Amino acid sequence: MTTTITICDTCKREGWEVEAGEHTDGELLADLIEAAASGTPIKTRRFSCLMGCDRACNVTIQAKGKLNYTLGQFIPSPEAAKAIVAYAVLHAASASGQVPYRDWPQAIKGHFTTRHPPLPESK
Ligand code: FES
Numbered sequence: 001m002t003t004t005i006t007i008c009d010t011c012k013r014e015g016w017e018v019e020a021g022e023h024t025d026g027e028l029l030a031d032l033i034e035a036a037a038s039g040t041p042i043k044t045r046r047f048s049c050l051m052g053c054d055r056a057c058n059v060t061i062q063a064k065g066k067l068n069y070t071l072g073q074f075i076p077s078p079e080a081a082k083a084i085v086a087y088a089v090l091h092a093a094s095a096s097g098q099v100p101y102r103d104w105p106q107a108i109k110g111h112f113t114t115r116h117p118p119l120p121e122s123k
Contacts (some may be wrong), residue, residue, distance in 0.1 A: 001063045001064045001065055001066065001092075002041065002042075002043055002063060002092070003041075003042055003043070003061060003062070003063040003066075003088045003089075003091045003092035004042070004043040004044065004045060004061075004062050004063065005033055005037065005042060005043070005044045005045075005059055005060070005061055005084060005085070005088050006044075006045050006046070006047050006050070006059060006060040006062065007026060007029055007030040007033055007044065007045070007046050007047070007057075007058075007059050008026045008046075008047060008048070008049060008050045008052075008056070008057065008058045008059065009024065009026040009027050009030050009046040009047070009048055010024055010026055010048045010049050011024060011025050011026030011029070011053065011056035011057040011058055012024050012025050012026070012053075012056055013025045013056050013057065013075065014056075025056060025057050025075070025076050026046075026056065026057050026058075026076075028076035029057045029059070029074060029075075029076035029080065029081065030044070030046050031076075032076060032077070032078055032080070032081035033059070033081045033084055033085060035081070036078070036081040036082050036084075036085040037085045037088070040085060040088075040089060041089070041092060042085055042088045042089060042092065050070065052070065052072050052113060055072030055073050055113060056072065056073070056074075057072065057073075057074040057075070057076060058070065058071070058072040058074075058113075059071050059072075059074070059084055061084075061087065061088050061091050063091065063092065063097060064118070065118045066091070066094070066095075066096060066097025066118055067096060067097035067098055067115050067116070067117060067118065068097065068115065068116045068118070069091075069097075069112060069113075069114070069115050069116075070112075070113040070114045070115075070116075071084070071108060071111040071112055071113060072111060072113045073110075073111055074111060079107050080107055082105075082107070083105035083106070083107030083108045084108060086105045087099065087104060087105055087108050090103055090104075097118075
């Protein structure tokens with residue numbers, strides 16, 4: 001099942017000022033994640049507000065039938081984007097969505113906010 005990264009494109013980190021730039025921090029992170037995911041099996045999409053605003057920047061990593069995760073407090077950097085995509089690749093390769101801690105990219109450690117177990121199949 002395809003793993004999708006959803007990036008909040010309205011996230012603004014503390015100190016973001018409208019005068020400082022025309023793009024939100026979330027838009028900048030989305031640009032970087034989309035570039036990092038290019039050529040990988042990972043899908044990306046943007047969504048406005050994941051309701052974790054005070055932990056900006058926020059993303060989710062989801063696939064049907066697997067554990068799904070919300071991660072936050074990222075700065076829009078190439079290192080963060082590469083780590084998020086690398087983790088999503090590991091999530092895609094895992095049958096349950098769980099990735100052993102020893103395999104986590106360093107730059108995602110400390111960024112997990114929640115995990116959601118998959119919904120049971122409806123009959
Ligand atoms: S604006 Fe990004 S979580 Fe609300």
